[in-house]
Amino acid sequence: MGSSPERETTDDHELVLRTKRGDRSAFEILVSRYQDRAYNVAYQILRHHEDALDVAQEAFARAYVSIARFQGKAGFYTWLYRILVNLAIDQTRARGRQNPVPRDDPEREVALREMTADPADSLETKELREQIVKAVARLPADQRACLTLREIDGLSYQEIARIMNCSIGTVMSRLYAARRKLQQMLGHDAKAQ
């Protein structure tokens, strides 16, 4: 997931046009193409499997219903992510979870992470993983969103700015703040060393 995502290809553009003409199967292809990434972004923000699933599905549904308004100037996934991130951040605010600790079932959290982890990882690596997860969970939702879009989806600052409807400068400062906090929490900062 660290590699850069598919940029909007002619394929995406054609699928969007077909969707606008009423071809739901074209939208199904778009969904299958982006569902995993959308879930990942939602999960990093919400830190809860069912909520992330619900928000990701809701984002696609809203994208479909308002597809006529999609102009195609930005890529489809940029537009989708905008809906998704807004929904996810609204959800965290609505439930008063600006800085949540993970409230998912701990076993589920481990299971979800184990799916992408190397089974041969040592205990030390697993412990480090849990530390990172807990540290990221303590970041504010908007910093978490920026970090996810940058580190996991590999989006550019400009794309992140469009998705989060803020300036590139704001993206830079959120990422800087997020990384600083993580370094402090993980003991990676210069003072610790």
Next chain:
Amino acid sequence: MKALLFGRSECSTVVAHLGAYVDGQLHDSRQKQLEAHVRDCPRCAAELQRLLALREQIRRNLAVSLPGEDAARFWGNVERKIQEAKAPEWWRVDRLRELFWFYPKLWWASAAVLGTTVLLFTADLVLRPSMPPPTSLAPIDAQPRTVVESVEGGPNSSVVLFSTPDQQLKIIWVLEREKS
């Protein structure tokens, strides 16, 4: 010296830009200046290493995957949400109520429509001949034709398609290959 373009007093500026640098978001000239500073500044070089290590850890440890069963049901749930979102606009009770208040004759029109529909509905039930029960055998007579849209055999069979001479019955004949 090139490092003075940032200068030791500007280490904090360099550190603030290290994130953008590792993200490949700096312009070429700025990137070169930063690299030159880092080459000559052990403190900023160490900071860069820490940042790269953190990024690596985040990328390796944060990603989750959509579980298989949820992935399989994903599209179905999206479709359901689309249906829920697209409630027909005519079902807006307040708008319709307003309409009936403004045009009282609509009550009479609705009653007439209701009465006619009920009449037609029940007349249809009374007058329509009942369908033959499933086990009865309908005689073959001149009726709209059957169409075989596609047909194929299996790995050990082939098929032939033909009709009765009067074209009333379509027949698909399976020819099983002889067992060796």
Next chain:
Amino acid sequence: MTTQRFHLASGWRGRGFVIVLVLVLLPFLRPIHLAAAPTVTLQAQIFLASNQPGAAPDPRLAGLIAQLRKAIPYSNFLLLAAPSGRTEIGKVWKTELPGGEVQRGRVLELTPMAIDRGAIQIQARIDQAKIVLGKSVKEPLVNTTLRLQSGGPPVVIGGPAYQNGVLVIVISASAP
């Protein structure tokens, strides 16, 4: 004045309006409900066609058998079974067919796919189990997509060997 009348609508009159609205729409809901889950009645008359002399066929089948004799070169058609059932669009209806290497290994599956102005599109397949290297393996004998008129002429699938003749299956469909 009109606005005032609208705002004077009290609770019970508002509810009454909804009740009338529901009553007006109720007759239209029945066909909508049916369209949401249409069902199809399917029947498969399974004959053994052979040249062995046998008992006289059921007189109700005389017309059908006469038709079959014109195209299928067998003298005797014995009705073995006539299973029928109802199923929804998209759902499979199955019935066992006699014969085949493996007991109860021959199956007819009918799946109505769509109904359009009295024509029912049906996918029909016959699978047969056989023993391969000691294991029972299912393989298709025939797979076909048909369009039958509801209550109209059936389609015939024949040929699989059984006893001293072959099976002839007459498939019909109707959708109320």
